[in-house]
Amino acid sequence: MQKEIYLIICGLGNVGRAFLQLLAERGSMLTETTGLSFRVAAAVDMGGAAVAGEKGTLDLPGLLAHLDKGQAVETFQDGGIPGLSGLQALETTPANVLVETTPTNLVDGEPGNSHIRGALTAGMDVVSANKGPLVLYYRELHDLAAQNGSRLHLSAATAAALPTLDVARTCLAGATIRSAEGILNGTTNYILTRMGAEGLSFAAALAAAQELGIAETDPSYDVDGYDTANKTIIIANRIFGTGFGPADIRIEGIAGVTPEDIAAATGRGEVIKLLGRAEKTEAGITLEVVPRSLPASHPLAAVNGSEKAISYLTDTMDRVTVSGGKSSPVGAAAALLKDLINAFR
């Protein structure tokens, strides 16, 4: 038996296009293995949208070829509508799910915030790769979903192909999570790994990472710990059912880590890692992002380069650690697809 799921995707940058590409490539295989048939009812970008006609689904290979030529979605011959916004598309196109992949905006969360609110209010599920609204307004969005019988799926916003939230919810079901600590940012882990392996200064390792395209020209979002903090906030809210925001986490980046700190750690048989940590004790739940010196036996100590990982400490299952997962638009797209499959299978 086949179940049809209609999607509206907002945001056709690298992640959005990689997601459409994945659907185009393996849609029929997925229908065979999961019984789910995903149809793209509308695709929206900054200048407008393409909306499916009576078939209910856009011609994906055609749309991808159009976008690959550098053309805008609203000029697509098969349903392109210049100026149609995400909210308008959500209001006028019947669909089950919003796939939200507009850029992360940490000032007011827009336009993703309005898209997500519109979809949840309409009883639609949301799968989001966009962290902004989730970091700023998690509690409100969670409550809005609960009120409307809709669901928020966040894998792609919490380290993407590294399955942070799936492990907590599915693999640890029935156990009580005491803490989560993760290496959640590949850029900072790459810089610390180079500093450790080659005795480089922070500045030299950062420059090397920038040369390789691993660090941005303005690296502060990564190296000052904000990216790690944002993922930590979303993960903590999900696993502990809280409503933390950016004001509730202590953040220290890696710019202050010196070659002397690293040498001292090495001398103790330890390594320095930037950890996002959420811990639940009797005193409450605390969140922090801090460079920590870990013994070599710690399961996060051997996570090197731009690799990411998260380690959960539980009561009945002890410690469970997961590492890896592709860091790329394809990895994020695969995380969106995974959430869709798990939500409707």
Added chain:
Amino acid sequence: MQKEIYLIICGLGNVGRAFLQLLAERGSMLTETTGLSFRVAAAVDMGGAAVAGEKGTLDLPGLLAHLDKGQAVETFQDGGIPGLSGLQALETTPANVLVETTPTNLVDGEPGNSHIRGALTAGMDVVSANKGPLVLYYRELHDLAAQNGSRLHLSAATAAALPTLDVARTCLAGATIRSAEGILNGTTNYILTRMGAEGLSFAAALAAAQELGIAETDPSYDVDGYDTANKTIIIANRIFGTGFGPADIRIEGIAGVTPEDIAAATGRGEVIKLLGRAEKTEAGITLEVVPRSLPASHPLAAVNGSEKAISYLTDTMDRVTVSGGKSSPVGAAAALLKDLINAFR
């Protein structure tokens, strides 16, 4: 809204009792967080059973206290029936799920095999910590479940609190798994770790492990690779949809690993690990258990002591590795409970 799930548990050894203990301790917490209320309709051991009366659920604290005194389940005042077998309990007691925790028997799978077949035929789900029937008859049991609309849940039989199958099914949903390789046996990993760290011979490291209770008096099931092979068979069948049995896997244990082998690996910057591997190529699917020399950068290289781990290689998500999970009756019981929650939530 509360959903009541009635269980019949067959096997009251360490894992079975730990499972009942978990239910007794956190049953009401689970009802609160998941909406599921697990009731034990019958508990069966070698000499008989206890079957719930009109309340539909056994008095768990009372039963546990009775068993803790070394008493047999069939002498329990509240429903004890000497001589009632697992099959008879399954036939006469209405329930949704069989929790199968009788000892693993790799000759004919009994008595677990009959219990599982009886339950599946009756349309009941099965959660099993017992590997025997799954290794010997996976394909038949799978087909029997499909014919009867019932389901087999196998986490507790595939490295227990290490979430091998959950990661494959949930975290990697939509990705194509190319290979799975795991350190699936804590005893052999402990022995290899001691050999590597201290230059011990296999015999000396084995003796040390036996002294600590980490290796059995007859260690062959572990050190000759059979335990790893059995877990590999079940995992491969589940992730690739195959019907492999003990005849389909090449098995080499660790008794032939010498201090010279380990020193040579160390000289190359590598470590030797006993890996269970299932790989899918265009030529087909191959299964093996072999001691392998891994580069230090391999995600399984730093998994030491009696720790276990599994690493999946996929197309869209790249490599995802999970490690840890308590190796104990409590860990196995927690895995049974996890499967129950995920099956009915």
